[in-house]
Amino acid sequence: LSARGVHVHLDDHDQDRRRTAAALGAGSEDPPQGRVELVVVAVPPTRIAATVAELQRRGAARAYVDVGSVKAGPAGELAALGGDPASYLGTHPMAGRERSGPMAASADLFEGRPWVLTPTPETRTEVVNLVLELASLCRAVPVMMDAAAHDRAVALVSHTPQLVSSLVAARLESADEAAVRLCGQGIRDVTRIAASDPRMWIEILAANPGPVADVLAEVAADLDRTVRSLRALESADEQKRSEGAAGIEAVLRRGNAGRERVPGKHGAAPASYETVAVLINDRPGELASIFADAGRAGVNIEDVRIEHATGQQAGLVQLVVEPAAAPPLAAALRERGWSLRQ
Numbered sequence: 001l002s003a004r005g006v007h008v009h010l011d012d013h014d015q016d017r018r019r020t021a022a023a024l025g026a027g028s029e030d031p032p033q034g035r036v037e038l039v040v041v042a043v044p045p046t047r048i049a050a051t052v053a054e055l056q057r058r059g060a061a062r063a064y065v066d067v068g069s070v071k072a073g074p075a076g077e078l079a080a081l082g083g084d085p086a087s088y089l090g091t092h093p094m095a096g097r098e099r100s101g102p103m104a105a106s107a108d109l110f111e112g113r114p115w116v117l118t119p120t121p122e123t124r125t126e127v128v129n130l131v132l133e134l135a136s137l138c139r140a141v142p143v144m145m146d147a148a149a150h151d152r153a154v155a156l157v158s159h160t161p162q163l164v165s166s167l168v169a170a171r172l173e174s175a176d177e178a179a180v181r182l183c184g185q186g187i188r189d190v191t192r193i194a195a196s197d198p199r200m201w202i203e204i205l206a207a208n209p210g211p212v213a214d215v216l217a218e219v220a221a222d223l224d225r226t227v228r229s230l231r232a233l234e235s236a237d238e239q240k241r242s243e244g245a246a247g248i249e250a251v252l253r254r255g256n257a258g259r260e261r262v263p264g265k266h267g268a269a270p271a272s273y274e275t276v277a278v279l280i281n282d283r284p285g286e287l288a289s290i291f292a293d294a295g296r297a298g299v300n301i302e303d304v305r306i307e308h309a310t311g312q313q314a315g316l317v318q319l320v321v322e323p324a325a326a327p328p329l330a331a332a333l334r335e336r337g338w339s340l341r342q
């Protein structure tokens with residue numbers, strides 16, 4: 001939003017996170033002077049309703065939107081707290097990371113992604129329009145849904161996949177080192193989201209347990225059938241072996257058909273970026289000062305990756321930027337004494 005000229009004020013009850021986000025160029029740490037147009041609440045799901053209600057009580061904005069992964073619960077809690085349903089809209093951008101905090105943020109996260117809006121008959125049109133503008137500034141694709149239908153849909157496409165990824169990764173916990181050493185790309189793809197923050201996911205799953213249990217029970221039935229097919233493949237009886245092979249083929253083919261239905265990113269063309277690599281010492285404040293120097297050079301950082309050399313007090317920070325911004329950023333950082341790497 002900042003990159004698109006919107007004046008953004010940041011708040012977080014963790015000051016370090018707020019400071020890091022501001023240093024990354026996400027917005028200003030200064031509190032707004034008076035009422036803002038829109039507040040975007042991006043706190044853990046159980047904190048959404050109380051946060052919105054408190055902001056509404058203070059008259060902080062014309063409109064309030066949250067981005068929580070579950071929708072029916074927070075809306076009900078806001079009503080119970082006496083919040084104003086007319087100025088609030090529950091939303092969910094279908095984009096995220098398995099890592100938390102400002103260092104895991106990236107400016108193009110929402111590009112081409114569905115952004116679910118769950119207006120009710122009480123939501124003011126002006127509020128829906130503001131949120132449509134928000135989604136459009138983030139280059140996301142707005143999708144209107146009822147909150148309960150949203151929660152059932154994400155049980156299938158987000159919440160069950162998180163659990164299945166965790167279940168597969170959990171098999172590795174006490175596996176032999178000899179096996180773990182062989183991990184290739186397949187298991188990396190299937191287990192990426194198993195690295196997610198359990199505290200956040202306990203809250204999400206606790207707010208949507210029924211629909212997730214329904215989908216997981218169907219996965220469990222498929223698993224049972226698949227185990228029986230594999231056992232049949234071990235049999236000496238040819239007929240049983242061919243039934244087993246048919247069962248396995250059926251599940252693989254159903255998987256192909258399901259996978260084909262997964263849409264690519266909608267609309268926006270994939271952005272191509274360049275990387276400026278900077279050597280840093282492992283001491284507090286190094287990152288914040290690189291971001292501040294990039295900000296002074298007028299460069300927007302799209303993404304950040306950090307590699308720590310094992311056993312050394314140094315690391316390599318890769319700043320991902322628009323191609324045109326890479327040469328001026330490199331020059332500005334060199335001028336300020338940073339050591340750059342190819």
Ligand SMILES: NC(=O)c1ccc[n+]([C@@H]2O[C@H](COP(=O)([O-])OP(=O)(O)OC[C@H]3O[C@@H](n4cnc5c(N)ncnc54)[C@H](O)[C@@H]3O)[C@@H](O)[C@H]2O)c1
Binds near residue numbers: 044094098
């Ligand atoms: N990570 C994802 O993939 C993803 C995707 C879509 C939506 N969401 C939703 O976005 C929200 C935030 O998730 P995240 O992944 O950005 O988590 P996060 O941990 O990176 O950010 C949450 C922030 O909220 C702050 N916070 C907690 N309680 C607060 C309070 N009472 N007042 C002010 N700040 C408070 C925390 O300090 C933290 O910085 C959640 O509701 C989550 O369901 C997450």
Ligand SMILES: O=C(O)C(=O)C[C@]1(C(=O)O)C=C[C@@H](O)C=C1
Binds near residue numbers: 068069098
């Ligand atoms: O890709 C990831 O790492 C995510 O965490 C993304 C993901 C998802 O399931 O697609 C996870 C939870 C959110 O509510 C929305 C998006």
